[in-house]
Amino acid sequence: MHDHDRRDNDTGIVPAISLPVLLAGIVLPFCLVIGGCLALQAFRMALFGIPLEMIWMFACFILVPACLTVCWNMSPPGPDGKQVK
Amino acid sequence: MEVSIFLAVITASVLIAIYSRYRHAARNTRDFFVASGQFGAVLVFFLTIGETYSIGSVLGFPAGIYTQGSGFGLWFLGYILLSYPVGYFLNPRVWALGQKYACVTIADIFRNHYASRVLEILIVLNTTLFLLPFGEMQFAGLMVVVRNLGWHVSGMMMTGASALLTLAWIVLSGIRAPAYVSILKDVLMVVAIVLGGYAALHAMHWPAALPPLSRPAGGVHGLPGGNAFIVSTIILQSIGLCIAPQTVAFLFSARSPRTVQKNQIFMPLYMLMFPFLFMMALYVRTAGMTPASPNDVFMVAVCATLPHWARGLVAGGCALSALVILAGICLALGPLVSRNLMPGHSDRTQKTGAQVTIAIYLLVSVLGGASLSGLMVMLNNLYYIGVTQLAPGIIVAILNRRVSAMPIIAGLLCGDLIGISLFFLHVMPAGLNPGMIGLTVNALIVWGGMVRTSAQAT
Numbered sequence: 001m002h003d004h005d006r007r008d009n010d011t012g013i014v015p016a017i018s019l020p021v022l023l024a025g026i027v028l029p030f031c032l033v034i035g036g037c038l039a040l041q042a043f044r045m046a047l048f049g050i051p052l053e054m055i056w057m058f059a060c061f062i063l064v065p066a067c068l069t070v071c072w073n074m075s076p077p078g079p080d081g082k083q084v085k
Numbered sequence: 086m087e088v089s090i091f092l093a094v095i096t097a098s099v100l101i102a103i104y105s106r107y108r109h110a111a112r113n114t115r116d117f118f119v120a121s122g123q124f125g126a127v128l129v130f131f132l133t134i135g136e137t138y139s140i141g142s143v144l145g146f147p148a149g150i151y152t153q154g155s156g157f158g159l160w161f162l163g164y165i166l167l168s169y170p171v172g173y174f175l176n177p178r179v180w181a182l183g184q185k186y187a188c189v190t191i192a193d194i195f196r197n198h199y200a201s202r203v204l205e206i207l208i209v210l211n212t213t214l215f216l217l218p219f220g221e222m223q224f225a226g227l228m229v230v231v232r233n234l235g236w237h238v239s240g241m242m243m244t245g246a247s248a249l250l251t252l253a254w255i256v257l258s259g260i261r262a263p264a265y266v267s268i269l270k271d272v273l274m275v276v277a278i279v280l281g282g283y284a285a286l287h288a289m290h291w292p293a294a295l296p297p298l299s300r301p302a303g304g305v306h307g308l309p310g311g312n313a314f315i316v317s318t319i320i321l322q323s324i325g326l327c328i329a330p331q332t333v334a335f336l337f338s339a340r341s342p343r344t345v346q347k348n349q350i351f352m353p354l355y356m357l358m359f360p361f362l363f364m365m366a367l368y369v370r371t372a373g374m375t376p377a378s379p380n381d382v383f384m385v386a387v388c389a390t391l392p393h394w395a396r397g398l399v400a401g402g403c404a405l406s407a408l409v410i411l412a413g414i415c416l417a418l419g420p421l422v423s424r425n426l427m428p429g430h431s432d433r434t435q436k437t438g439a440q441v442t443i444a445i446y447l448l449v450s451v452l453g454g455a456s457l458s459g460l461m462v463m464l465n466n467l468y469y470i471g472v473t474q475l476a477p478g479i480i481v482a483i484l485n486r487r488v489s490a491m492p493i494i495a496g497l498l499c500g501d502l503i504g505i506s507l508f509f510l511h512v513m514p515a516g517l518n519p520g521m522i523g524l525t526v527n528a529l530i531v532w533g534g535m536v537r538t539s540a541q542a543t
Contacts, residue, residue, distance in 0.1 A: 014342045029166075061354065065352075
């Protein structure tokens with residue numbers, strides 16, 4: 001085990017933030033988690049003894065990485081001057 | 086049997102810490118505390134994800150579900166989960182600030198960007214004050230584990246030995262010790278939680294026979310302040326988790342900002358263990374068990390369902406969990422004092438000063454942990470109220486706006502004062518988290534300062 005793994009050959013550049021990236025990366029996860037859970041909480045229903053809002057929260061453990069993956073693919077790092085080095 | 090396995094886990098952690106020193110003996114202060122920014126994706130991942138499975142989370146989450154039902158789960162899981170999208174955008178930029186100013190601590194950002202000694206000292210005092218209960222929390226959790234396993238070891242002896250072990254790790258190889266040990270710790274925690282959760286499911290005959298999780302009396306979720314409290318707490322703490330002093334120090338240890346950003350994508354998947362913890366709380370509740378305190382729920386489920394060898398594994402995992410988090414806090418705190426509070430010393434003196442600070446902090450935490458009572462969540466709330474007040478200052482630095490230190494100082498003081506006062510007075514305007522009110526006032530003051538600076542420039 002080394003401090004830096006061998007596949008760790010990232011460019012060291014972070015892409016600038018755009019509106020679609022913000023929507024996919026921040027707004028959508030917050031809406032899914034907070035909005036979805038609070039909406040389902042109002043139904044006061046359970047599946048196999050587990051409240052629906054908790055099941056949705058557990059599903060968000062997959063949905064949020066999906067949103068961030070979309071976000072990652074929308075913003076490949078390039079050499080333009082807007083990027084943060 | 087369980088004691089043997091526990092001791093084997095602790096021995097393994099010491100061997101790993103020695104190995105980490107053998108691989109890379111720390112050369113200077115920056116290397117000792119942030120590994121000279123050389124950590125790759127794996128080590129940064131395990132360091133930063135550590136907070137998810139701290140002993141506070143593992144004991145606190147089932148405790149909250151047991152006492153307050155699913156509403157607790159919403160804010161608790163919600164803030165951890167949403168800290169990853171926040172961190173996706175924030176963390177690489179904080180890393181970039183660290184590179185720009187060659188930072189070791191969070192206070193270095195403020196010192197370099199705002200060029201204010203007063204602000205630097207204020208940041209140190211603010212973070213130190215709010216990190217103090219966090220160390221005690223780890224020891225209090227450790228004592229819960231030992232008490233439930235029925236080991237005839239005094240709490241003080243156990244926490245004292247743990248503090249010594251933590252100090253030994255740190256002196257051996259600085260940040261590398263907790264980074265390498267955290268891999269073992271996380272593997273153990275995952276195994277322990279899956280084993281415990283599966284055993285609880287089996288004992289409950291789930292899903293065939295399980296009554297719905299009853300709602301607590303007095304509301305849908307049993308939390309004061311209703312949905313406004315849940316939402317404001319999630320927002321506050323998801324920001325706070327990203328800019329906590331120890332998280333920022335971990336970010337500075339990364340080699341590249343894209344590594345930091347990419348890790349944030351995978352981190353939520355690591356939370357897939359929480360359903361098992363949920364099941365353990367459900368099991369204790371439906372089986373009619375009566376834990377001595379809510380914090381005992383996890384260990385009551387473990388002791389009721391798992392064989393002795395597995396309990397040893399759980400105890401080892403919990404102990405490492407507490408100690409890795411503690412080591413991270415110590416490594417954030419030590420240089421804050423030796424570097425930011427007492428600047429101007431040589432590299433060697435800074436390192437020694439930090440180690441002395443860490444030793445004192447551990448001693449205070451051991452003594453505090455022995456007398457700690459009540460739900461850990463209360464301490465958790467106070468911690469985030471204070472730590473999150475650093476956010477406006479960091480965001481202004483990320484935006485590279487030139488603002489005088491005065492609005493940052495004023496915002497920080499007002500945010501702290503309002504948040505803590507409201508917390509202790511149990512006042513929640515519109516049901517909002519007191520820390521959120523403080524943060525809003527803080528942000529408005531900083532924004533006012535930005536507007537004024539812009540107006541003066543034109």
